[in-house]
Amino acid sequence: MRYMSIWIGSLGCKMTGVSWRAIFFGFLLTALSSFAESTIAATDPDALLRRMTLDEKIGQLVQRAGGRSKALNSRLNEDELARVRASRVGSYLHVAGAVPLRELQRVAVEETRLGIPLLFAMDVVHGYRTIFPVPLAMAATWSPTQQEAVARIAAIEASAAGLHWTFAPMVDIARDARWGRIVEGAGEDPFLGAAMARAQIRGFQGNRLSDADTILATVKHFGAYGAASGGRDYDTAEISERALHEIYLPPFHAAVKTGAATIMTAFNDIGGIPTTSNSALLRTLLREQWAFDGMIVSDWNAINELIAHGVAEHRSHAAALALTASVDMDMVADVYANDLKQAIEADPRLMQYLDQAVLRVLRAKAKLGLFEDPFKYHDAAREAAVMLAPAHRSAARIAAARSIVLLKNSADLLPIDRTKLKSVAVVGALAVDNLSALGSWRAQGREADVVNVFDGLRAALPGVDVRHAAGADPRSADESGIDAAVTLARQSDLTILMIGEHFDLSGEARSRSAIELPSSQLVLAQRILATGKPVVVLLANGRPLALTWLAAHASTLVETWMLGVEAGSAVADVLLGKTAPGGKLPVQFPHATGALPASYAARPSGRPADPDLTKDSVRYLDLPITPVFAFGHGLSYSPFEFSGLEQSTATLKRGQVLSVRFTLKNIGKLRADEVAQLYVRDPVASSARPVLELRGFHRVTLDPGAQQIVQFDLQPEQFAVYAEHGQWQVESGRIELMIGSSSQDIRLRSHFNLQESYATSTPAAAIETVTR
Numbered sequence: 208m209r210y211m212s213i214w215i216g217s218l219g220c221k222m223t224g225v226s227w228r229a230i231f232f233g234f235l236l237t238a239l240s241s242f243a244e245s246t247i248a249a250t251d252p253d254a255l256l257r258r259m260t261l262d263e264k265i266g267q268l269v270q271r272a273g274g275r276s277k278a279l280n281s282r283l284n285e286d287e288l289a290r291v292r293a294s295r296v297g298s299y300l301h302v303a304g305a306v307p308l309r310e311l312q313r314v315a316v317e318e319t320r321l322g323i324p325l326l327f328a329m330d331v332v333h334g335y336r337t338i339f340p341v342p343l344a345m346a347a348t349w350s351p352t353q354q355e356a357v358a359r360i361a362a363i364e365a366s367a368a369g370l371h372w373t374f375a376p377m378v379d380i381a382r383d384a385r386w387g388r389i390v391e392g393a394g395e396d397p398f399l400g401a402a403m404a405r406a407q408i409r410g411f412q413g414n415r416l417s418d419a420d421t422i423l424a425t426v427k428h429f430g431a432y433g434a435a436s437g438g439r440d441y442d443t444a445e446i447s448e449r450a451l452h453e454i455y456l457p458p459f460h461a462a463v464k465t466g467a468a469t470i471m472t473a474f475n476d477i478g479g480i481p482t483t484s485n486s487a488l489l490r491t492l493l494r495e496q497w498a499f500d501g502m503i504v505s506d507w508n509a510i511n512e513l514i515a516h517g518v519a520e521h522r523s524h525a526a527a528l529a530l531t532a533s534v535d536m537d538m539v540a541d542v543y544a545n546d547l548k549q550a551i552e553a554d555p556r557l558m559q560y561l562d563q564a565v566l567r568v569l570r571a572k573a574k575l576g577l578f579e580d581p582f583k584y585h586d587a588a589r590e591a592a593v594m595l596a597p598a599h600r601s602a603a604r605i606a607a608a609r610s611i612v613l614l615k616n617s618a619d620l621l622p623i624d625r626t627k628l629k630s631v632a633v634v635g636a637l638a639v640d641n642l643s644a645l646g647s648w649r650a651q652g653r654e655a656d657v658v659n660v661f662d663g664l665r666a667a668l669p670g671v672d673v674r675h676a677a678g679a680d681p682r683s684a685d686e687s688g689i690d691a692a693v694t695l696a697r698q699s700d701l702t703i704l705m706i707g708e709h710f711d712l713s714g715e716a717r718s719r720s721a722i723e724l725p726s727s728q729l730v731l732a733q734r735i736l737a738t739g740k741p742v743v744v745l746l747a748n749g750r751p752l753a754l755t756w757l758a759a760h761a762s763t764l765v766e767t768w769m770l771g772v773e774a775g776s777a778v779a780d781v782l783l784g785k786t787a788p789g790g791k792l793p794v795q796f797p798h799a800t801g802a803l804p805a806s807y808a809a810r811p812s813g814r815p816a817d818p819d820l821t822k823d824s825v826r827y828l829d830l831p832i833t834p835v836f837a838f839g840h841g842l843s844y845s846p847f848e849f850s851g852l853e854q855s856t857a858t859l860k861r862g863q864v865l866s867v868r869f870t871l872k873n874i875g876k877l878r879a880d881e882v883a884q885l886y887v888r889d890p891v892a893s894s895a896r897p898v899l900e901l902r903g904f905h906r907v908t909l910d911p912g913a914q915q916i917v918q919f920d921l922q923p924e925q926f927a928v929y930a931e932h933g934q935w936q937v938e939s940g941r942i943e944l945m946i947g948s949s950s951q952d953i954r955l956r957s958h959f960n961l962q963e964s965y966a967t968s969t970p971a972a973a974i975e976t977v978t979r
């Protein structure tokens with residue numbers, strides 16, 4: 208029956224103008240249409256579009272909430288099914304489950320006139336049931352391969368639960384840690400951000416979107432959501448055109464060129480134009496210049512919010528603005544559902560935009576193969592088999608261990624020498640807080656699935672007396688448990704102190720005016736460190752913290768972020784030396800909130816920052832000129848030597864590649880990791896260039912004494928300077944190269960000359976450096 212209706216659909220559109228055939232087929236169609244048309248749709252989006260009524264077209268652009276993020280499917284009542292039957296819905300979010308979604312899909316496919324399947328979406332950000340480290344922690348792996356692997360697993364689980372579409376990756380660059388959503392992205396740097404964006408697109412979308420274990424990815428939130436003023440979520444981005452193109456847009460470009468199927472607009476505005484109505488950004492730059500032909504979805508209610516922004520007078524005006532800008536799908540505002548028709552009647556020119564939007568939605572459904580088999584994502588047996596599969600758990604443990612950043616180890620407490628260890632105090636409420644381990648956006652992650660840090664250490668230390676004391680809760684000022692924690696620390700050979708932020712202090716609408724440790728956490732740390740006993744401090748947080756006191760007083764500091772279901776096992780693996788730490792900070796940790804926004808890639812100014820306070824320079828009087836922990840910082844269990852820098856050429860022309868090679872050697876006694884980082888600087892250009900810009904990185908694991916040659920291949924366009932109108936310029940002249948272990952630990956230097964000046968169109972930081 209499916210194929211018969213497809214056949215009928217395609218004949219139906221070819222017969223126009225041939226009257227006898229029209230009569231014959233008209234008869235045939237009338238006889239069969241009520242059943243056939245309501246059963247299955249044509250597979251060709253263009254043919255389908257020609258058969259759609261205005262209401263059916265608008266329906267495709269409507270995304271409704273089928274539930275709430277914490278009560279999935281809860282809104283799928285009879286009224287909602289009536290909407291589906293009336294072809295007034297194109298997609299649902301906050302829904303899940305192979306079986307319930309099969310039934311919903313059946314209604315769409317079998318009980319509507321054209322039988323167009325629905326798209327089911329959810330925020331599957333860092334795992335579906337198997338929760339991996341939060342995205343900021345994944346960025347700390349500096350391993351796109353690792354990132355791709357976990358996104359792949361997230362897609363396998365989500366697709367098995369009936370989902371076609373995730374609202375991830377979030378690729379917003381963030382240089383102001385007050386912004387709570389910094390936890391959802393890859394940090395401060397566009398080059399690292401672009402690499403992590405590509406990896407997630409590949410992981411979610413797999414090799415072929417038509418495979419049943421792949422899902423549509425959404426790159427969000429286009430274009431400068433992370434530049435929210437003062438780090439206040441949803442606030443305006445007041446940034447230069449250069450900052451937009453050089454800092455915020457490259458990860459989006461990288462994701463688009465990797466084949467990202469959909470893009471979400473940001474809630475906020477740039478210089479007064481909300482992205483959701485920004486035609487210059489969406490239609491001209493994204494669609495025309497970058498050739499993005501995928502679907503654009505608004506953020507939640509963002510089309511309606513154009514009124515609150517003050518750029519739309521009423522809802523049909525908002526609908527017209529968003530559609531004109533080329534926003535295809537309206538997430539839950541129902542502005543398209545209820546007010547777009549009026550806008551089209553008032554301005555029939557919108558019809559062409561409507562058709563384009565509908566086509567893009569239909570094509571997204573076609574890419575997934577839903578017209579051929581609308582039920583391919585609804586296999587209950589597969590759903591039962593894949594969730595939290597042992598292989599997924601092991602991947603979560605590896606990813607979590609690789610996300611950990613060893614910030615300081617000055618007393619060589621790590622790895623822990625367990626030979627004389629009889630008792631360990633695990634102090635801190637976060638060490639047993641399973642929800643915090645899952646972090647923001649936990650999809651179907653469950654507290655019960657989590658191995659927390661206390662559990663992990665107990666399991667890894669059989670025969671050792673491992674006890675827990677909460678000390679102080681990071682959510683309250685109550686310090687009444689601190690005395691008991693201090694007593695436990697005094698009685699124990701070693702204390703593992705876990706402090707930081709509760710998970711609910713970062714994420715959407717979770718901006719803080721101060722990034723210092725919550726006061727109870729700092730007091731707890733001060734009291735425990737005052738015991739004078741050996742203490743390993745673990746940090747758990749979704750944003751960089753200002754740690755000046757702690758960094759000065761603790762000998763041993765380990766950044767563990769929010770590591771997901773295997774948090775505790777991974778922490779134990781690293782502390783006990785089963786795995787060497789090797790993560791690096793994807794964003795700097797400043798001395799104080801007042802230093803924000805901040806980045807290693809600052810411009811020098813006419814008076815470059817100088818530690819000498821008698822000189823007038825670009826700095827604060829009351830803060831050092833360098834952060835507590837720099838971008839790219841992270842230690843391991845052995846030091847590495849960088850040597851033998853060679854480069855293939857001293858001059859570089861258009862079409863040529865510059866290969867830079869050097870040797871990395873583990874010169875310590877333990878197996879260890881290093882992430883070699885390549886920074887560049889253009890010392891004289893038409894506009895002032897950052898003092899450092901990342902253009903290459905490579906993570907290696909080496910045994911003691913072992914060495915490896917690392918090679919980065921660079922092309923001239925990677926040094927281009929933003930010009931105007933989305934265009935870039937390669938400028939001839941000297942480029943400096945710096946290779947090292949962090950942005951503040953440069954070990955090798957060299958330079959070369961760009962020989963030619965020419966225009967180009969790719970954002971420099973979006974270009975991948977081939978690394979061997």
Ligand code: NOJ
Pocket residue numbers: 330374427506507715
């Ligand atoms: C609002 C958030 O900004 C966005 O990132 C998310 O995808 C949607 N809500 C849907 O949950």
